[in-house]
Amino acid sequence: MGAQSLAAGSATVSLLRTADLSKSFGSVLATDHVSLSIEAGERHVIIGPNGAGKTSLLNQIGGQLKPTSGQILFKKRDITGLAPERICRLGIGRTFQKNNLFNRLSVLENVRLAVLARRGQPWNPYVPVTRFGALEARTVEILEQTELADRRGEPVRSLSYGEQRQVEVAIALATEPELLLLDEPTAGMSPAETAHMVGFVAQLPRTLTILMIEHDMQVVFSLADRITVLHYGRLLASGLPAEISHNAEVQRVYLGSAH
Amino acid sequence: MSERSARAAAEDLARRPLCGGWIARVIIVAALAVAPLALRDYGRGLVSEVLLFCIFAMSLDLLVGFTGLISFGHAAFFGIGAYTVAVLGAQFGLHPLLGALAAVALAGLVAAAIGFFCIRASGVYFIMLTLAFAQLLYSVSLKWRAVTGGSDGMASPQLGSGVATYYLILALFVIVYLGMHRLLAAPLGQVFVGIRENESRMRATGYATARYKVLAFVIAGCVGAIAGALFALHNGFVSPSVLFWALSGEALIMVILGGVGTLVGPIIGAAVFLLLKHVVSTITSHWELLVGATFIACVLFFKQGIYGWVRNRWLPEARP
Amino acid sequence: MQVAGFQILNGLVYGMLLFLLSAGLSLIFGLMRVLNLAHGSFYMLGAFIGLALLGWTGNYWLALLVAPLLVALLGALIEVLFLRPLYRREHGGHLDQMLLTVGFIFVFADIVRSIWGADVLGLPTPELLTGAVSFLGVFMPKYRVFIIALGLALGIALWLVIEHSGIGTKLRAGVDDADMAAGLGINVSRMFTWTFALGVGLAALAGVAAGPMLGVNVGMDVEILIVTLIVVVIGGMGSLKGALLASVLIGEADTFGKVYLPEATMFLIYLVMLGVLLFRPTGLFGLRHQ
Numbered sequence: 053m054g055a056q057s058l059a060a061g062s063a064t065v066s067l068l069r070t071a072d073l074s075k076s077f078g079s080v081l082a083t084d085h086v087s088l089s090i091e092a093g094e095r096h097v098i099i100g101p102n103g104a105g106k107t108s109l110l111n112q113i114g115g116q117l118k119p120t121s122g123q124i125l126f127k128k129r130d131i132t133g134l135a136p137e138r139i140c141r142l143g144i145g146r147t148f149q150k151n152n153l154f155n156r157l158s159v160l161e162n163v164r165l166a167v168l169a170r171r172g173q174p175w176n177p178y179v180p181v182t183r184f185g186a187l188e189a190r191t192v193e194i195l196e197q198t199e200l201a202d203r204r205g206e207p208v209r210s211l212s213y214g215e216q217r218q219v220e221v222a223i224a225l226a227t228e229p230e231l232l233l234l235d236e237p238t239a240g241m242s243p244a245e246t247a248h249m250v251g252f253v254a255q256l257p258r259t260l261t262i263l264m265i266e267h268d269m270q271v272v273f274s275l276a277d278r279i280t281v282l283h284y285g286r287l288l289a290s291g292l293p294a295e296i297s298h299n300a301e302v303q304r305v306y307l308g309s310a311h
Numbered sequence: 312m313s314e315r316s317a318r319a320a321a322e323d324l325a326r327r328p329l330c331g332g333w334i335a336r337v338i339i340v341a342a343l344a345v346a347p348l349a350l351r352d353y354g355r356g357l358v359s360e361v362l363l364f365c366i367f368a369m370s371l372d373l374l375v376g377f378t379g380l381i382s383f384g385h386a387a388f389f390g391i392g393a394y395t396v397a398v399l400g401a402q403f404g405l406h407p408l409l410g411a412l413a414a415v416a417l418a419g420l421v422a423a424a425i426g427f428f429c430i431r432a433s434g435v436y437f438i439m440l441t442l443a444f445a446q447l448l449y450s451v452s453l454k455w456r457a458v459t460g461g462s463d464g465m466a467s468p469q470l471g472s473g474v475a476t477y478y479l480i481l482a483l484f485v486i487v488y489l490g491m492h493r494l495l496a497a498p499l500g501q502v503f504v505g506i507r508e509n510e511s512r513m514r515a516t517g518y519a520t521a522r523y524k525v526l527a528f529v530i531a532g533c534v535g536a537i538a539g540a541l542f543a544l545h546n547g548f549v550s551p552s553v554l555f556w557a558l559s560g561e562a563l564i565m566v567i568l569g570g571v572g573t574l575v576g577p578i579i580g581a582a583v584f585l586l587l588k589h590v591v592s593t594i595t596s597h598w599e600l601l602v603g604a605t606f607i608a609c610v611l612f613f614k615q616g617i618y619g620w621v622r623n624r625w626l627p628e629a630r631p
Numbered sequence: 632m633q634v635a636g637f638q639i640l641n642g643l644v645y646g647m648l649l650f651l652l653s654a655g656l657s658l659i660f661g662l663m664r665v666l667n668l669a670h671g672s673f674y675m676l677g678a679f680i681g682l683a684l685l686g687w688t689g690n691y692w693l694a695l696l697v698a699p700l701l702v703a704l705l706g707a708l709i710e711v712l713f714l715r716p717l718y719r720r721e722h723g724g725h726l727d728q729m730l731l732t733v734g735f736i737f738v739f740a741d742i743v744r745s746i747w748g749a750d751v752l753g754l755p756t757p758e759l760l761t762g763a764v765s766f767l768g769v770f771m772p773k774y775r776v777f778i779i780a781l782g783l784a785l786g787i788a789l790w791l792v793i794e795h796s797g798i799g800t801k802l803r804a805g806v807d808d809a810d811m812a813a814g815l816g817i818n819v820s821r822m823f824t825w826t827f828a829l830g831v832g833l834a835a836l837a838g839v840a841a842g843p844m845l846g847v848n849v850g851m852d853v854e855i856l857i858v859t860l861i862v863v864v865i866g867g868m869g870s871l872k873g874a875l876l877a878s879v880l881i882g883e884a885d886t887f888g889k890v891y892l893p894e895a896t897m898f899l900i901y902l903v904m905l906g907v908l909l910f911r912p913t914g915l916f917g918l919r920h921q
Contacts, residue, residue, distance in 0.1 A: 152509060436913070602734075
């Protein structure tokens with residue numbers, strides 16, 4: 053597994069690094085001086101009880117939320133507080149915890165918008181979008197990759213919840229990221245859908261780095277190269293799955309209880 | 312999948328039945344083209360007015376219906392269009408058609424400037440600011456008596472022939488419709504719709520939505536100014552009422568009554584609204600009350616508008 | 632010195648009127664997320680109903696008290712009958728609610744014009760408040776001092792209620808999270824109705840109070856709406872503090888503008904607004920909504 057070579061440590065490159073990142077909402081500290089490092093090519097999973105600040109962290113990396121203090125460095129470049137569109141263009145794509153799609157548009161139109169941003173001429177006011185063969189081909193390619201090709205004409209809101217989660221991933225992939233942020237990709241899915249999603253994520257190429265939030269421990273341990281545990285906004289522990297599952301504090305706080 | 316077959320498949324998907332298809336549209340335009348032969352001055356003038364307001368309503372719908380930006384100051388661009396033609400005609404003897412070109416250019420600049428401020432302060436502030444800016448222009452038109460004639464208004468150069476004006480308006484109506492249709496089918500139109508549907512998703516996908524919103528604002532402003540310029544040409548007289556908030560409100564009503572978010576909707580809305588106005592105004596002086604009441608009823612019970620209702624009933628597959 | 636002092640206090644008078652209006656508008660938006668574009672219309676209704684009451688009873692104080700109550704009642708009715716059905720719509724129906732208020736601008740303008748005509752009417756100053764008095768070393772018409780006092784008193788009352796009472800706590804809870812508040816047993820619907828009534832009642836009060844000073848006419852609805860909107864944009868939507876600060880700022884700017892730059896007063900105010908927007912797109916104390 054890739055985890056072994058990552059554990060060796062020496063030649064790995066830190067793709068994303070947060071330095072003392074903090075976010076406060078009034079008196080509530082959602083993110084408490086989190087310093088985290090994501091290695092290129094790894095599958096890094098963030099876990100923690102509800103309210104631990106996992107989504108807040110992802111939102112700060114993705115640009116939806118402005119940190120109060122600290123830094124986020126992506127490929128050595130300071131992206132702290134940049135607008136979401138800038139961060140996307142720099143190579144970070146994301147899915148959302150609650151489906152954040154173009155509900156009334158078709159699956160194809162959803163993904164095409166993302167492909168258009170990356171590869172098309174979005175400012176073009178005259179040529180019908182369907183005339184761009186390369187655009188359509190690339191869109192269909194992604195639809196096939198995410199097994200949504202036969203649902204392409206349907207409005208997203210008529211899809212099943214699991215299929216909508218897939219569209220979330222399709223859109224994120226269409227932006228051709230180097231780092232993919234997945235916010236609870238299997239949330240609300242049936243066991244079959246979950247297994248499907250896990251299989252899908254597992255076969256994504258290692259040129260793509262993945263940082264994901266997950267609750268389902270089976271998913272976590274089957275996908276993670278490294279795991280970070282958050283608790284009340286603080287980074288409790290970070291390391292290999294084996295280390296984490298044997299970490300006493302983590303057990304006490306999180307793994308022992310529930311799931 | 313090869314590019315060509317992908318394209319063919321996509322076109323197949325996009326080729327959905329239009330409202331009666333293109334045939335109906337051609338027939339309507341043809342009917343409008345020969346109408347002056349059948350109508351006398353009053354009827355022809357009425358149709359001219361309806362058509363130019365159809366242009367105005369379409370331009371507002373680009374903002375409200377397609378990009379999701381509710382503006383309560385669209386009269387600003389109508390007024391810029393009308394006054395530029397009138398003022399340039401009066402001050403420099405400029406031919407109204409050239410005046411109209413200047414009007415569109417000016418409207419674009421003003422829209423870019425106002426848009427920059429209004430769109431930064433997004434959300435509810437946007438509507439407040441568009442109203443405020445439009446009222447500013449209204450006050451200017453009232454106070455700057457030397458140039459605009461103040462509340463007395465001023466004369467505007469015309470083409471000299473009611474028939475010629477009619478055909479000019481009809482031609483521009485068709486051009487604007489086709490242009491909008493093209494725009495909405497093009498990548499830019501898709502982006503506008505994307506912004507309306509889910510702006511945060513658009514941003515997370517790499518779109519600098521603020522820039523596109525300003526662009527929508529500029530396009531809508533320019534087309535709105537075309538309508539205003541045509542009004543000056545048609546009416547021969549321009550007064551501050553072309554900048555009054557009621558016009559912005561009426562434009563919104565036309566769009567919603569007809570069917571917001573479609574291209575045919577505002578056309579139907581403008582036509583119905585104006586025809587009703589002409590009929591009702593002769594019966595009662597409470598036109599404003601009716602407008603308000605209709606608008607309230609529309610928002611409460613008939614949000615999809617006339618065209619929206621027609622589409623849902625009979626053409627669930629249709630696209631605007 | 633006397634002149635400057637007079638102008639400063641004059642600005643405060645206008646500022647207080649604007650405060651009554653902007654506080655109401657901000658309150659309604661802050662809690663209900665509804666931009667009440669008919670706010671100026673309620674101001675106008677207050678003035679005309681006050682005028683009518685004054686005509687019937689000859690008693691200014693009665694008019695000042697009853698007109699806002701009547702308008703508040705009307706507001707409550709409108710909220711229940713027209714706004715409430717829209718909360719169920721997607722995203723809370725707030726856009727549709729705002730459009731609805733636009734419809735009411737037309738309706739009220741027509742009704743007022745039908746009953747009272749299109750001329751500017753005067754609202755006579757009450758006996759008690761005619762004449763001038765020395766206020767903070769400046770000779771001011773009694774009536775204007777009264778308005779300053781009225782504005783400050785209501786401002787303090789609002790602040791006390793919102794920040795320091797049970798009602799206020801519930802109000803703030805509703806602002807933060809309507810669903811949560813409902814879950815805690817707070818009757819959110821009723822609170823919305825009361826808030827809307829209070830907001831438009833304040834506007835109506837401003838209308839009656841402004842009558843003797845600014846006159847009463849059909850166009851006053853949108854005229855005052857624009858200035859109120861500018862005040863709220865500068866102060867920040869949803870903030871009482873912002874409304875007060877911005878009202879005074881614009882009140883002073885308008886007054887001094889009329890003295891030194893009479894033709895460009897309006898531009899001055901817009902410039903102030905643009906200036907604030909450049910640095911604070913959501914106003915000085917605005918709620919940061921996503």
